[in-house]
Amino acid sequence: MMKVTVDQDKCASSGNCVMHAPEIFDQRDDDGVVVVLDENPPADQADNARKAEAGCPALAIHIEE
Template sequence: MHVSADQDKCCGAGQCVLLAPEVFDQREEDGIVTVLDPEPPGQLHDVAREAAAVCPTSAISIRE
């Protein structure tokens, strides 16, 4: 799995960080998503997928 985020699409809702804080964070200055672990271990795959699914702007992409 490879996780990426389009920072231009991100609205800073933070749902990804709440679901998968091991994978995502938000920039201090504006709340825009950053990917902490673009290739998370298997035990985080489900929460990374869920974070992508709930993103209101579809800013998170998952490549299997």
């Protein structure tokens, strides 16, 4: 099972994660920092989660599989 975590202190508020995986990530309204909507996304979202991790300029997203 995939587990998605984020380091909000590292987040650069780029929005790449939301662009790649809107079912898994959102951003806080006040400062744009990443929020995880689904820590254990279904298998059909795994590729999107990996794309979000790879596309994060701040390396704030971590995936354990």
